[in-house]
Structures are given as structure tokens and as C-alpha cells.
Amino acid sequence: MTPIAPTARSAAHAPGAASAPTPGPPDHRGGHPRLRAxxxxxxxSLVGPAVYLVLVGVSLEEGELRSPGAWVVLLGLDAGVGLAACALAGVARGSRAMALGLVAASTVSAWALPAGAVGAVRAGAHRSRAVDAAVVALVVVGGTGYGRLQALVAPPSPDPLPLWADLAGLSLVAVLLLLVGRARGTRSALVASLRAQAEGAERERAALAAGRAAEVARTRAEERSAIARDMHDTLSHQLSIVALHAGALASRDDLPPERARDAARTVRDAAADANAVLREVLVALRSTDPGQRLGHHGGAEPLPTSASVEEQAARARALGQRVEVAWRGLAAVDLDERSPATAVSLAQVLAELLVNARKHAPGEPVDVVLAHEGADLVLRSSNSLPSSSAPALGTGLGLVGVAERARLLGGSARSGTTPDDRFVVEVVVPWSA
Incomplete structure (x- = not known):
């Protein structure tokens, strides 16, 4: 036979454990908060004193101080506020009050200007119009007021700027810093949203995988239960034969020796068949679910025999499906001489394969071969792949049930495509008497 290659459909239907969640990228903003602070x-602390010294030097070069004592006090206040602001710049990074406090400190201290810029950027990251307005008001009002206070004690500037220019410059600086902060805040919110979506998708994928595994386990349990019910009916049939002929032997003492030997052989053969079925029941019986499963034998339905295989094909033909059944190395009646489980299993498997072909390859003919190959009985179903690229929707549990039935009977099942674009399912079970 041409080797069967796995397909996407069969791979998607194969059960598997859920993979471990993939970790997301590290949070660059909060991965090392202490180091960032x-x-x-x-x-x-390095930039603030440099700005402070530059501005003090510029003031001294402009001329004689108007009030040296007051100027020294302002310098001390500037340095003290700057030291405190620089020390607090790494504290409470997400606090709006702390951000506004740093901005307010920068309006009265050149030393605190770097810390004030940090505070303005953090305030903009909150993306709040009220906070943005508060920052602009603090910068404009505080900066303008402190500048006028310094003008009273510092040397007069030879070319002072008009008030509107101060207001416009301070407003522009505040807006630029807020825009930088808003961009950072938007990026952080986007990253957090994408990370939350990725985590949600991973949880959903894990839930789907768990649900899929539960469905596969349920299907296998149902298949085991169906096999147990089938074997129970077969075992009851064999035991009834034993009881019937044994009763005849016990109640008749005038039987000819030849008739008595025939009855004894019938009892012996039926007991051997019942013993074989009992072994299979003990292997297959794993579920205690007494419910009936659609499409399986049970209740008042007759026991499947070799004729059931042909009946499944006839039912499919009645639905418009083209099915050809070929027997190689055995005849249909040979199945009845084997273990009763063989006919039961083949009938159930063939029914599932025909439904699967009808669903995924509608209109395509199905070729079914039953062959006696060595010590195995092989059922091989094949059909051409449909030309449509859109696959039919399905649970993918049909082939799982087929494989489970074959496995519990000591065999195996595989499926896939051949190089000539045909989908093949091959079920192999032991050829046991």
C-alpha cells in the first residue's frame, strides 16, 4: 500500500496535552522599579546643581545685586527645594500629587528644574485634562511670579523679555513636556492592553485544549462502553445456545449417539466463543455509563454479523453515497467463523467511516476493502479528496472512536492522504478465532 502521510485534518483531531503558556515580553517600565528610581x-541630582550654578553665574555677571541679603535667602531656598525635589523624584512614580509637587518645586527652584521636567512628563502620562491644566497653570503662574520676585533682588537684566513672551515660553515648555508624557502613557496603556489580550487568548486556548481533551476522553469512554454493550449481547447469545443444547442433552436420554455428539460439539463451540467474548469484555469494559449511544447496537437491535457490513454499505447507497465493498482473502461468511467481536467491530467502524466520508467528501465514491493479511484482518476505506478548499465542520472525534475501538481489540488504526490525493483510513485487528 502507498504510505499514508499525516494531514492537517487528522493532526488537528489528534488528542494532545495543552502546551505551557508562552511568557510575554518583560515590562520595561516596571521590571526594575528600584533601579529606575x-x-x-x-x-x-547631577543636572540640577549644574543648572543652578549656571543661572547664578549669569545673574552675577549682569551687575550689582539690588538686595544681597534677600538674594542669598532665595539662593538658599532654591538649593533646599532643589535637593528635596531631586531626592523625591524617584518616589511614588505613579502618584499625580507627587508629579504636581515636583512641577511646583521647579517653579521656585532652578535646582529642581530637572525634577520638575520629570514630574511634568509623569503628569502627562496620566492623560488627564485636569492634571494637564494644573501643570500648565503651575508652570505659568509659578514661573512668572518667581521670576518677578527674583527681579526685585537680582541685578537688573539689560534686555528683559515682555510678560507675554514669558507666558508663551513657559506654556510651550509645559505643553511639550505633557505631550511627551502623554505619548509614554499611551504606549504603556497599549502595551498593557496587548499583554492582557495575549493572556486572555492564552487562557482561552488552554481552556479549548482542556475541553478538547475532555471531549476525546468522553468519546473514548463512550466507545469502550459501546464495545462492552455489543459484547454483552454477543455473550448472551452464545450462552443462550449453550443453555438450549445443554438442556436438550439433560432432558433427552433417547438421543442417538451421533445426535448427542453434535449437541455436545455445539455446546463446546458456543462455550469457546463465549469465553473469547468474555475476555474482550473484560478488556473493553471501562465505563459504567448505562446510556445508549446513537449509531451503536444495543437494546432490541439484532446482533451484527458479516451481513451487517454489507448492510452498512447498502444504507449508505440508499442515501446517495457511492460505496464499493471488496473482499480479499476471505468471504463474508468467514467472519461468522471468527470471534463474534470481529463482525461487531467491523460493522461499527464501517458505519463511522462512511459517515465521515459523506461529511468531508460529499459526492466522492468510497472504496472499502476487507482483507485477510497474514495474522490480521484489515479494513481499508479510501476516497478522493474534495476539490473544494473549505473543509466541512466537525468535531474530529469520529476517527478517535475508530482508533479507540481498534486499540481495545488489540489492533490499530491510522489515517492520512496518499500521493495520489486520496484520504485513506486503515483499521487492523487480529484475525483471531
Whole structure:
């Protein structure tokens, strides 16, 4: 036979354990909060004094101080507020109050300007119009007021800017810092949203995998239960034969020796068949579910025999399906001389395969071969792949049930496509008497 290659359909239907969740990318903003806080404090503590010294030097070069004492007090206040602001720049990074406090400190301290810029960016990251308005108001009002206070004690500027220019410049700086913060906040919110969606998708995938595994386990349990019911009916049939002929032997003492030997042989053969079925029942019986499963034998339905195989094909033909059944190396009646489980299993498997072909390859003819190959009985079903690219919807549990039935009978089942674009299912069970 041409080797069968696995297909996407069969691979998708194969049971498997759910894979471990894939970890997401590290959070670059919160992965090392202490290091980030320390880096912010260090940078502000280095840049702040540099800005402070530059502005003090520029003021001294402009001329004589108007009020040296008041100017020294302002310098001390500037340095004290700047030191506190730089130290607090790494604290409470997500707090709006702390961000506004840093902005307010920068309006009265050149030393605190770097910390104030950090606070404005953090305030913008909250993406709140009220917070943005508060930042602009603090920068404009506080900066303008403190600048006018310094003008009273510092040397007069030879070319002072008009008030509107101060207001416009401070507003522009505040808006730019807020925009930077808003961009960072938007990016962080987007990353958090994508991460939440990825985690949700992973949880959903894990739930689907768990549900799929539960469906496969349920299908296998139902298949075992169906096999047990089939074997129970077969065993009852064999035991009834034993009881009938044994009763005849016990009640008749005038039977000719030849008739008595025939009855004894019938009892012996029926007991051997019942013993074989009993072994299969003990292997297959795993579920205590007494419910009946659609499409399986049970209740008042007759026991499947070799004729049931042809009956399944006839039913499919009545539904418009083209089915050809070929027997190789054995005849239909040979099945009745084997274990009763053989005919039962073949009838159930063939019914499932014909339904599967009718669903996934409608209109395509199905070729069924039953062959005696060595020590095995092989059922091989094949059909051409449909030309349509859209596969039929299905649970994929039909082939799982076929494989489970074959496995419990000591055989195996495989499916896939051949190089000539045919879908083949091959079921192999032992050829046992």
C-alpha cells in the first residue's frame, strides 16, 4: 500500500496535552522599579546643581545685586527645594500629587528644574485634562511670579523679555513636556492592553485544549462502553445456545449417539466463543455509563454479523453515497467463523467511516476493502479528496472512536492522504478465532 502521510485534518483531531503558556515580553517600565528610581534621582541630582550654578553665574555677571541679603535667602531656598525635589523624584512614580509637587518645586527652584521636567512628563502620562491644566497653570503662574520676585533682588537684566513672551515660553515648555508624557502613557496603556489580550487568548486556548481533551476522553469512554454493550449481547447469545443444547442433552436420554455428539460439539463451540467474548469484555469494559449511544447496537437491535457490513454499505447507497465493498482473502461468511467481536467491530467502524466520508467528501465514491493479511484482518476505506478548499465542520472525534475501538481489540488504526490525493483510513485487528 502507498504510505499514508499525516494531514492537517487528522493532526488537528489528534488528542494532545495543552502546551505551557508562552511568557510575554518583560515590562520595561516596571521590571526594575528600584533601579529606575535610583537612576532618576542620580540624574536629577547631577543636572540640577549644574543648572543652578549656571543661572547664578549669569545673574552675577549682569551687575550689582539690588538686595544681597534677600538674594542669598532665595539662593538658599532654591538649593533646599532643589535637593528635596531631586531626592523625591524617584518616589511614588505613579502618584499625580507627587508629579504636581515636583512641577511646583521647579517653579521656585532652578535646582529642581530637572525634577520638575520629570514630574511634568509623569503628569502627562496620566492623560488627564485636569492634571494637564494644573501643570500648565503651575508652570505659568509659578514661573512668572518667581521670576518677578527674583527681579526685585537680582541685578537688573539689560534686555528683559515682555510678560507675554514669558507666558508663551513657559506654556510651550509645559505643553511639550505633557505631550511627551502623554505619548509614554499611551504606549504603556497599549502595551498593557496587548499583554492582557495575549493572556486572555492564552487562557482561552488552554481552556479549548482542556475541553478538547475532555471531549476525546468522553468519546473514548463512550466507545469502550459501546464495545462492552455489543459484547454483552454477543455473550448472551452464545450462552443462550449453550443453555438450549445443554438442556436438550439433560432432558433427552433417547438421543442417538451421533445426535448427542453434535449437541455436545455445539455446546463446546458456543462455550469457546463465549469465553473469547468474555475476555474482550473484560478488556473493553471501562465505563459504567448505562446510556445508549446513537449509531451503536444495543437494546432490541439484532446482533451484527458479516451481513451487517454489507448492510452498512447498502444504507449508505440508499442515501446517495457511492460505496464499493471488496473482499480479499476471505468471504463474508468467514467472519461468522471468527470471534463474534470481529463482525461487531467491523460493522461499527464501517458505519463511522462512511459517515465521515459523506461529511468531508460529499459526492466522492468510497472504496472499502476487507482483507485477510497474514495474522490480521484489515479494513481499508479510501476516497478522493474534495476539490473544494473549505473543509466541512466537525468535531474530529469520529476517527478517535475508530482508533479507540481498534486499540481495545488489540489492533490499530491510522489515517492520512496518499500521493495520489486520496484520504485513506486503515483499521487492523487480529484475525483471531
Amino acid at each position: 535610583l537612576a532618576t534621582v542620580v540624574v536629577c
